[in-house]
Amino acid sequence: MAHLLGLGETGAVGLSPRPSPLVRRLDPRGRILAALAFAVVVTGLSSLTALVAALAAALALLAVSGLPVATTLKRMMLMDGFIVFMLVLLPFSTPGTALLVVPGGFVASAEGLRLAVEIALTANAVILALMVLVGTMEPVVLGHALARLRVPERLVHLLLFTVRYIEVLRDEYSRSRQAMQARAFRPGSNRHCWRSLGQLVGMMLVRALERSERILQAMKCRGFTGRLPLLSDLRFGRIDGLAAVLFLAGLLGLVLLEMCLADLA
Amino acid sequence: MHIVDGALSNPVVIGGAVIAAGGIALGLRALTVEKIPTAGVLSAAFFVASLVHVPIGPSSVHLILNGLAGVILGWAAFPALFVGLLLQAVFFGFGGVTVLGVNTVNIALPAVLVGMICGPFIRRGTALTATVWAGIGGALAIALTTLFVALSLMLSGEQFLPAAKLVFFAHIPVMAIEGVLTAAAVSLARKVKPELFHALEVAR
Numbered sequence: 001m002a003h004l005l006g007l008g009e010t011g012a013v014g015l016s017p018r019p020s021p022l023v024r025r026l027d028p029r030g031r032i033l034a035a036l037a038f039a040v041v042v043t044g045l046s047s048l049t050a051l052v053a054a055l056a057a058a059l060a061l062l063a064v065s066g067l068p069v070a071t072t073l074k075r076m077m078l079m080d081g082f083i084v085f086m087l088v089l090l091p092f093s094t095p096g097t098a099l100l101v102v103p104g105g106f107v108a109s110a111e112g113l114r115l116a117v118e119i120a121l122t123a124n125a126v127i128l129a130l131m132v133l134v135g136t137m138e139p140v141v142l143g144h145a146l147a148r149l150r151v152p153e154r155l156v157h158l159l160l161f162t163v164r165y166i167e168v169l170r171d172e173y174s175r176s177r178q179a180m181q182a183r184a185f186r187p188g189s190n191r192h193c194w195r196s197l198g199q200l201v202g203m204m205l206v207r208a209l210e211r212s213e214r215i216l217q218a219m220k221c222r223g224f225t226g227r228l229p230l231l232s233d234l235r236f237g238r239i240d241g242l243a244a245v246l247f248l249a250g251l252l253g254l255v256l257l258e259m260c261l262a263d264l265a
Numbered sequence: 266m267h268i269v270d271g272a273l274s275n276p277v278v279i280g281g282a283v284i285a286a287g288g289i290a291l292g293l294r295a296l297t298v299e300k301i302p303t304a305g306v307l308s309a310a311f312f313v314a315s316l317v318h319v320p321i322g323p324s325s326v327h328l329i330l331n332g333l334a335g336v337i338l339g340w341a342a343f344p345a346l347f348v349g350l351l352l353q354a355v356f357f358g359f360g361g362v363t364v365l366g367v368n369t370v371n372i373a374l375p376a377v378l379v380g381m382i383c384g385p386f387i388r389r390g391t392a393l394t395a396t397v398w399a400g401i402g403g404a405l406a407i408a409l410t411t412l413f414v415a416l417s418l419m420l421s422g423e424q425f426l427p428a429a430k431l432v433f434f435a436h437i438p439v440m441a442i443e444g445v446l447t448a449a450a451v452s453l454a455r456k457v458k459p460e461l462f463h464a465l466e467v468a469r
Contacts, residue, residue: 039362043270043278075358082359083269086418086428094424112424122271127358134355142355154293154301159348161305162312166352169306169313187320194319194442198449201314201330205337205450206458208310212303219302226298 021066027240028137028145034247035133039126041251047261048114050254051121057250058128065132076128083123090116139163144230157228169208176200266329266414266432267353267368270361274421281367281417288343288373295340300465307338307464308345315349319442326439332406333447335376336384336399341465342376343369367417375409387451388462396452403447404440411436 023031042054062072091099094112101107134142140160147156180196187193216224273281296304311334318325334342347369354360360368383402387395415429454461 036362039270043363072358079267079269079358079360082267083272085431086272086425089427089431090424093427115424119269119271123269123361126270126362127354127360130355130362131358135358139352139356152290152293154296155289155344155348157301158293158296158305158308158344159351161302162308162345162348163352165306165309166312169309170316173313173317189320189322191445194445195449197317197319198446199453201317201328201333201446202450202453203457204310204314205307205333206454206461208306209303209458209461209464212306215306216299216302226301 021064023061023065023132024136025239026243027234027236028141029148029234030236030240030244031133031137032142032145032149034244035130037247037251038129041254042122042125045122045254045258046118047258048117048121049261050258051118051125053257054254055121055125055128057254058125058132061129061132065136067132067136072128072131075131076124079127080120080124083120087116087120145234147230148234160228165208165211169204172207173204176203266371266410266436267360268364268371268414268417270363272421272425273364273367273417277417277420278363278367281364281370283366284374285343285347285366285369288340288370288377289347292340292343292345295465296344300341303464304338304341304345308348311345312349312352319446321438321442326442328446329372329407329410329443330403330447331372331376331410332379332383332402332443333399333450335378335380335406336387336402336451337461337464338376339380339384339465340377342380343373346373346376371410371413371417375406375413378409379406384462392452392455395455396448399451400444400448404444407436407440407443
């Protein structure tokens, strides 16, 4: 997964490993709950000032997380690329005070623009906080932490199997693509290309099934009874408690800011 | 086709989460211990397939293949696609947190429906019937997904109507491509390993 995402967990190169950034030393369970709480609170905000503060808080978290800032922000922008159409349409589809009239009878309203800005700020703040707090974990740690948070065991097992094999299957996919290329396959907008890619997907699924049969046999040989012991050394220490208090104070601050501004308006 | 945080109204978000939880619970009940490795590896395969970019005109689209996932996984498509969406949100920054339930329903419910409608023809029909129904299923799943996305947006506010329409019409070429690809994948898999379509049946 780390290779797939272009991110290393430790980022340590050479002899002396860098001390891991603060965010990564905190209890994974706490980080998951914090990301959830942040998402719920920020989605509930509607004052633009409070939302800007929330985005600033997420950016501050990014700064202390040790994630590569440029890559992470680029990833966030990629999401913005998907929603940009919706955001551009909103001012024109919301009735309200006319702000701008485009020839052709389209009227952009101030209310619609405000709604679009609100959605953009919320979406970016929440997803950034999620990537910083949870995306910095090894996927396996994420699975263990979810299990400790009482997520059903089978769902956690499914997650662990999925993350375990994504990279394996991606390598298999790359090899197949290379083999196709060696046989002069060139991707293009035509039926032949689509059919070939469909057959590639079909073959990937067939191989995945065969692989899973071998995995199950190997696991049975080793006495698999349906339980994966989750060996994790999650500890909620003093520093986690401190971080939790600070985080809750920050969330409370956002809520207060929202309420004060709502009173003014 | 991910919806982001902040766009939907609270009832839609909560409704989505409740339906998603129900679907995931049903899917997990269908997964016996022996089937978890199979479902996990197939779920990884669908995740990798979603990274495949297919050229179309001057641009390219990435695959979703939820119809195929529904035909192969049945109700287990719910937890499998949920895991995929969770990983995408956490590590790629696609989608959101509070909307995870809505996004899961929008992708997985069409998958399960297509599995129910087209699955029997694909499993038991002749090679030609299976291919045709796979093509229909692949396109239908995307059509339903875009309709569900449009519905989630429209239930949240009238002002999202143009965006909802845009989502649907922009995905018509994607429906065609997913149909062609699903048909080719099913036609090949039926020749090479027909067991794929019975992989998660309990009594075998």
